[in-house]
Amino acid sequence: MALQDATAAPPHSYAIIMHINICSHNLWLDGLPRTSRAAQFVLSDSMKILNAMPPYNLFGVENPDFKDAMIAVLPIPYDSTVTYKSGSRDGPHAIIDASRNMEMYSEEFDGDVTQLGIYTLEEMAPNLNSPEENINMIQKEVSNILDNGKIPVILGGEHTVMVGAVRAVAAREKDMSVLHFDAHSDYRDSYSGSKFNHACVMARAREACPSCFSVGIRSTDEVAARKYGKDMLYRKDMHKMSLDDVVDTIVNRTKDNLYITIDMDVMDPSEMPSLGTPEPDGLSFYELTYILRGVLSKKKLLGIDFNELCPIPGMIAPNYLVAKLVYMALGYAFFAKK
Numbered sequence: 001m002a003l004q005d006a007t008a009a010p011p012h013s014y015a016i017i018m019h020i021n022i023c024s025h026n027l028w029l030d031g032l033p034r035t036s037r038a039a040q041f042v043l044s045d046s047m048k049i050l051n052a053m054p055p056y057n058l059f060g061v062e063n064p065d066f067k068d069a070m071i072a073v074l075p076i077p078y079d080s081t082v083t084y085k086s087g088s089r090d091g092p093h094a095i096i097d098a099s100r101n102m103e104m105y106s107e108e109f110d111g112d113v114t115q116l117g118i119y120t121l122e123e124m125a126p127n128l129n130s131p132e133e134n135i136n137m138i139q140k141e142v143s144n145i146l147d148n149g150k151i152p153v154i155l156g157g158e159h160t161v162m163v164g165a166v167r168a169v170a171a172r173e174k175d176m177s178v179l180h181f182d183a184h185s186d187y188r189d190s191y192s193g194s195k196f197n198h199a200c201v202m203a204r205a206r207e208a209c210p211s212c213f214s215v216g217i218r219s220t221d222e223v224a225a226r227k228y229g230k231d232m233l234y235r236k237d238m239h240k241m242s243l244d245d246v247v248d249t250i251v252n253r254t255k256d257n258l259y260i261t262i263d264m265d266v267m268d269p270s271e272m273p274s275l276g277t278p279e280p281d282g283l284s285f286y287e288l289t290y291i292l293r294g295v296l297s298k299k300k301l302l303g304i305d306f307n308e309l310c311p312i313p314g315m316i317a318p319n320y321l322v323a324k325l326v327y328m329a330l331g332y333a334f335f336a337k338k
């Protein structure tokens with residue numbers, strides 16, 4: 001829907017639908033994010049109902065001046081290469097919406113993550129010409145975030161959103177690892193005729209960053225297992241380890257600078273059912289946050305993405321879980337003692 005249509009005093013009943021569907025083809029002007037068109041809606045007379053609600057930003061906080069922000073959040077509603085159940089394009093909205101209803105103090109690290117300065121960019125309108133073009137566009141957007149000195153937090157969307165982000169981060173930092181949480185190894189060279197299918201993301205990430213380590217894997221193909229098994233911590237082996245052993249293994253196998261990619265299907269479907277490709281015997285929220293806390297207290301976070309949330313209509317708990325996971329991960333990265 002075009003902006004000029006949207007500002008023509010629409011009825012409140014579909015105001016919110018428009019609010020979430022507005023995507024930009026160009027988020028940046030002169031190297032800075034353009035003024036949010038969503039914010040303009042909030043200010044318009046016809047949209048006063050939205051004034052009573054938290055802003056449509058991650059954690060429901062007003063965007064700071066971009067120059068003061070430490071973290072830039074990029075929502076990418078894209079799921080065009082999925083092979084089983086689609087719907088992760090609705091993930092970013094579900095995460096942001098749930099995050100607007102969270103408590104902003106954490107007793108765990110005695111702090112408020114929003115004080116770090118979190119700027120939520122407009123949703124990136126996916127490039128639907130091809131997955132490769134979309135990945136190139138993400139790389140450009142994340143490069144802009146990095147050039148401005150911000151830490152990118154990407155909300156997917158399907159897992160391919162990670163490839164563009166890793167390319168952008170790895171172009172600026174050679175001494176880094178990709179830490180990958182997933183049920184699936186995602187190391188196929190191509191799938192469904194494409195090298196940019198979501199089953200190939202780690203094969204592509206590895207081309208940009210040779211140091212990769214995968215955690216929670218319980219679904220892989222034989223070729224990937226033979227070739228990359230040494231860089232995977234299988235779920236079957238995690239069962240024999242303490243969580244502290246898991247943390248130590250990850251810390252020892254990765255470099256000090258980390259890009260973290262979290263496919264939500266690393267979690268158990270009983271706790272995280274909103275998935276396109278669920279696998280039994282996954283991690284609990286407690287296990288995942290314990291591992292993240294241990295690792296992030298010792299490493300530097302260069303960027304992170306949360307992907308493959310495939311919301312189930314009417315079921316809000318999994319959406320809220322991801323919002324909380326984003327909050328906790330940022331807290332561990334920037335409040336936990338190094």
Ligand SMILES: [Mn+2]
Binds near residue numbers: 182183184263266277
């Ligand atoms: Mn997966």
